[in-house]
Amino acid sequence: MSLKEKVVQGAICMCNFGTTPDTLKVLTQSKYYLNDYEGNNKLAATHKDIGQTFEKNTFGPCKMQPTPGGYKPCQAIVTEWSGYYEKEKYSPPDGYILLEDSKATCPIGGKDCIKIIKTGQIGEPSKKNFVNADSELQSHVNPLVDVKNYEKKDPYEFLNAE
Structure with missing residues (x-):
């Protein structure tokens, strides 16, 4: 299998x-x-x-x-x-x-x-996937997301800075 x-x-x-x-x-x-x-x-x-x-x-x-x-x-x-x-x-x-x-x-x-x-199966990422993700590899695959600090930052922080 x-x-x-x-x-x-x-x-x-x-x-x-x-x-x-x-x-x-x-x-x-x-x-x-x-x-x-x-x-x-x-x-x-x-x-x-x-x-x-x-x-x-x-x-x-x-x-x-x-x-x-x-x-x-x-x-x-x-x-x-x-x-x-x-x-x-x-x-x-x-x-x-x-x-x-x-x-x-x-x-x-x-x-x-x-x-x-x-097959009908669809990947559903969880919090654990982000914790275990290789942050350097992810920065190359998706440079817009900082996986290391994903949970720490407010994604709309720059909008509230005014």
Whole structure:
């Protein structure tokens, strides 16, 4: 699993035979959250999240279903996931956590036709991140913020000097 992100609700997925991405919904559990400060948005996705588990349940026109006027609309249905992390299991639903390189199977598109584009995880810096930050490195990356004195100074101090 070295340095692979776990997948959460809100992950962006795409089918090899579709034209538009769709957003993953976690419907199998409501207990386990990842990378979510409030603990109310980023449910952990597992290999048990199958069926119609996307917000729109479509990836646009399906290139596997041609018609005389174009293509039939996709009806995204996940029958199974592959590439999940078998050393981390959430119970219920007795599901293994999905990783950024996990893939889903659709009965029309075939095995592993749905891939994860973005895992849904978002970095949320905390006070501890500022305390542990390398101030010299940060001064090169973001010269407008003095990380060492970030908590000590009033950012609007120059406005009150009048």
